[in-house]
Amino acid sequence: MFPIRDHNPSGRTPYVTYALLAANLFVFLAFLGIQTDESAIWEFYGNWAIIPARVSSGEGYLTLVSSLFLHAGFMHLAGNMLFLWIFGDNLEDEMGHLTFLGFYLACGLGAGLIHVAMGPQSTVPTVGASGAIAGVMGGYLLLFPKAKVDILIIFIIFFKILPVPAWLMLGLWFGMQLFGSIGSDPDAGGVAYWAHTGGFIIGAILALPLLIRLGGIGFWNRTHGHPPHPHPEYRLVRSNIPRVPRK
Template sequence: MVIPVHDVNPVRRTPWVTYALIAANFVVFLSTPGVAGSVTGGGTLAQLCHLQAFTEHYALVPRELVHHQLPRLVPTGEVGFGTHGPGCVLAPPPYGKSPALSVFTAMFLHGSWLHLLGNMLFLWIFGNNIEDRMGHVRFLLFYVVCGYAAGYGFALLNPGSGQPLIGASGAIAGVLGAYLVLYPRARVWVLVPFLIFLPLRLPAWLVLGFWFVLQAFYSAGEGVSSAGTVAYAAHVVGFVVGMLLAWPLKPGTPPPPEPRRLLFGRQARPRHTW
């Protein structure tokens, strides 16, 4: 797996929506009840119960989205004592949750610092160029549509699942799909883990194409046990939808700058050839 760190593709305007989305994700993460304990691994049972209650309320749950039915019992955020010892109290939900709205709120929830930082890194690198090409308002709508498509796509593929789905990766996958369509030849600096992290400058079509193939491979349950806990299918759906929505913009998209040859980190001098 390669880690992108920077793309060689300047923008013409400040990507305010990209910055706002990143800021909103950080604010929500730091405001999530019990998240401090979940991050450090030393959280109390009370913190865990608060986190479960918050997640159940605002996360996307495929079974709720497909069947439009709330569970009979949900965590309340309180700690109780039963025959098996202390645990999180379950009770009928005291709120009227909108499954359709939960697709939106789930886009701003993350389960760990690694989850959050990984998503925001991809949005930081690739989102600015897509916003620059689409404009602020259209980019925001594009981001939300890709997130909804990814959420509904995952729910339809897993209609009986009661596991909460959180994260911005479905919407960000749409951004990656659009970038692949609009800027396939842009150069992306990546770190490749090979004994040490090797910096390489690769074309976007290779970096993002490899990422998509990997997500599709994992979504089929290959290479990981039961496809792990990551919603790879949501990534695939979001990526494809992003490609389709960006395709009409491809003819008028200016190409990225031609990459300069590098020699040990410096621009190489041109040589005369015969």
């Protein structure tokens, strides 16, 4: 189950979201050649990925930012960029371009610091924009809890696109990250659950002043938790293949 789009168009061009998408793709392609060279990629991660033990010792603070633009593989990149594409434009629309950029980086920095705090002696390199994007999701949930999000459900050979409210999809995602955080071992590598959980909470907290400025509960009452403008309805393209009824 994963989201493929939302029904929440932005009112202006999300230049920062586009720039972040392009920057992540550019960095991935720029270093694609060393992905198969194990020694080279580990040296690269050693310089630019978050290594909690290194940060805890007072070094490598720049990696809290540089790691946000690194990904361990194409599917890692594609998954993160899909979530940024779906949820980033709406926050940028409400916050403004430069404020959204600061918000994104602050969520990423906070998520990285929480990851370090939960495993300060870990020597496992950590990369990915997911901590910052989790913050975007937290902010989105706070502002647009009832916005429609289309999710693709795949079960073996069965698949279906199902529209659900944002609070359900994002709440379920956050619950999974929180559950994964409990008992996770930072020294074992894998998913950085604490970065996801922390980034999501930080994003919701940082978006709270915006919600208050928009009117707080009054904003929710005016919009009923939906986008403050008409949302598009998506339909699957009708097939030209004739349907033969069963006898």
